Amino acid sequence: QEEVDRPEDLAKIPTLTLGDLDRTIRMLPTDESDLFGARLMHHDLPTLGILYLDLGFDLKVLEPALLPYLPLFGRALLQTGTSKEDFVSLTQRIGRTTGGISQHRSLATRLDNDETAAWFFLSGKSVPAKFGEMLDIMGEVLLDARLDNKERIRQMALEEKAGFEARMIPAGNSIVDTRLKAGLTEASWAAEQLGGVSYLNFLRDLVKRIDSDWAGVEATFRRIRDVLFNRKGMVVNLTADASLFADTRDALASFVEGLPQSDAVAHDWGFAAEPKSEGLVIPAQVNYVGKGANLKALGYEASAASAVVLRFLNTTYLWDKVRVQGGAYGGSSRFDLSSGNFSFLSYRDPNLLKTLDVYDGAAKALRAGIGETDLTRSIIGVIGDADRPEFVDSKGYSAMWRILTGTTDAIRQQRRDEILGASQKDFSALADALDVLAEKGHVVVLGGETAIKAANDQRPGLMEVSKVM
Structure with a gap:
């Protein structure tokens, strides 16, 4: 085991060559159309009878001061309940009806104009028979989440703060990377506001304000919902066989038509490149x-x-x-x-x-x-x-x-x-x-x-x- 392998022996091991690699990219089908002001994208792929849906909302409609609220806001949509049912009941209903509903944010620098692509996504998957029920849940989550649930939101804020502090050492290199790039591009600055040291400082302050100024905190969460969830300019991304899409398009159209619509204005987040050591x-x-x-x-x-x-x-x-x-x-x-x-x-x-x-x-x-x-x-x-x-x-x-x-x-x-x-x-x-x-x-x-x-x-x-x- 300690003997060094001879080059002539190593040369006998089969290896890939550049000639074995595909020279062309793998392309995926995407059909785009308008759906009551929303941008509909459909990918006709074999999904074995499952519909995968992503609802995207442009974060650029928010003022920069609202960005640090988004991680908690996203959690609140799925973890505070609605006017019809509490958090536990909602979670059980999602489990019975769907293959899961989740939320996340994505940020990147655009290639075509160096501006920032910043989106909030609510995603879910279901079988065709349950697709309408999944849309009902998503609609309730988007428009009727209990953003007035002070105790639950305080608990989530404390969890976020404790979780971040616990990750500080295990994920130290990622935290440094986020902080390092925050002064370089707008997308990286936004990422640091949503998950870097700045976000930790925000959480520490928010935990205090939930007790001292709950009315102000609740109003901020409501403002995010009112401004962000707008079908004009949203993205509806569906991955499913063509036949499944045809069978569920009407339900999807009815769902989108029922969402609020207004003329939203993209905000200048005022980013200026100021890297510092x-x-x-x-x-x-x-x-x-x-x-x-x-x-x-x-x-x-x-x-x-x-x-x-x-x-x-x-x-x-x-x-x-x-x-x-x-x-x-x-x-x-x-x-x-x-x-x-x-x-x-x-x-x-x-x-x-x-x-x-x-x-x-x-x-x-x-x-x-x-x-x-x-x-x-x-x-x-x-x-x-x-x-x-x-x-x-x-x-x-x-x-x-x-x-x-x-x-x-x-x-x-x-x-x-x-x-x-x-x-x-x-x-x-x-x-x-x-x-x-x-x-x-x-x-x-x-x-x-x-x-x-x-x-x-x-x-x-x-x-x-x-x-x-």
């Missing part, structure tokens, strides 16, 4: 060290081939330097092709400045070159991620989300071509961008006070320090 103090013996920037703003011409470069960087240089030699539990880099946001991240890291130095040395590592075998393996790995199997409901949702973010099939094919054609020049191009990031990028560290103070002492002004917990 921060040290976020928590009671921990390890650190989560991040450094990043928006590479588009630094002049990098984004290519999907960057995914190949990052895969190699993550599995070689960062693995060796941050995890193996540095002693951290993990080290990685992330790049969002749509926004241009790039970040280096470490997980449960005993170091701080040493890790930042590793990040700054990444460009040199990329310029060292890559062998054809490693390049092929990295390309195959990226294509494998892109072609990962999806459940049929996820296929329909993904097709809708690509439309909402301006990700056309032509762009998808271009990206695939760039991945399959990745070469050393792509490594050099990203290396040039990371050289600029090393100089101009900003730092966010979540960790112990001693380590953050020591880093600031060695490099004065490195981080603006604040206590999170």
